[in-house]
Amino acid sequence: MHFKIQRQLTVALENYPGRLAAVSTTIAKERINIEAISLLDSIDQGVIRLVASDPTNCKALLVKEGFYVIEADVLAIELTDNPGQLALLSHALAAAKINIEYIYGSNVQPGENMRLIIKVSDLSKACQVLADLAEN
Structure with missing residues (x-):
């Protein structure tokens, strides 16, 4: 298991067709890659x-395009996709x-690496827990 802290952006937008297209087009024009999305x-x-x-x-x-954006630090965790890993x-x-907020x-394939993005209530404490898990 490997993990790192990454910056996540949360974008609020109207719920109608084309809004996700507008966000993703804005990002793509500048050759910025979306590594994870929900x-x-x-x-x-x-x-x-x-x-x-x-x-x-x-x-x-x-923000320049008029979207409301907030930032947060999240954990990006890479682990092998096997039964029981999330448990x-x-x-x-x-x-x-530590509460998992979301x-x-x-x-891609069971048994291969997968990536989880997790927002937790105590980031520094969660990093220590994950470091301890990685050692075992």
């Missing part, structure tokens, strides 16, 4: 969470009294 919708608003290859410039571009991770964080991720 989209949550409600009746009147959508929320995009993304990790970009250049979060500082990505945020500036989106192990979530139990270790729970035992340390999580998203994906894999």
Whole structure:
């Protein structure tokens, strides 16, 4: 298991066709890569969470285009996609009294590496928990 802290951007936007296209086009024009993305919708608003290859410039571009953007540090965790990995991770964080505020991720093939993006209540404490897990 490997992990690092990354900067995540959260973009609030209207919930209608074309808004995700506008965000992704703005980012693509500047050759910034979206490394991870999650989209949550409600009746009147959508929320995009993304990790970009250049979060500082990505945020500036989106703000310039009129999008509301906030930043947060998240954990990007790379681990082997095997049954029980999320259970192990979530139990270790729970035992340390760290709340997982949200999580998203994906894999390509079972048994290969996957990447999780996790927002936690105590980032520095979570890093220590993950470092301890990686040692074992």
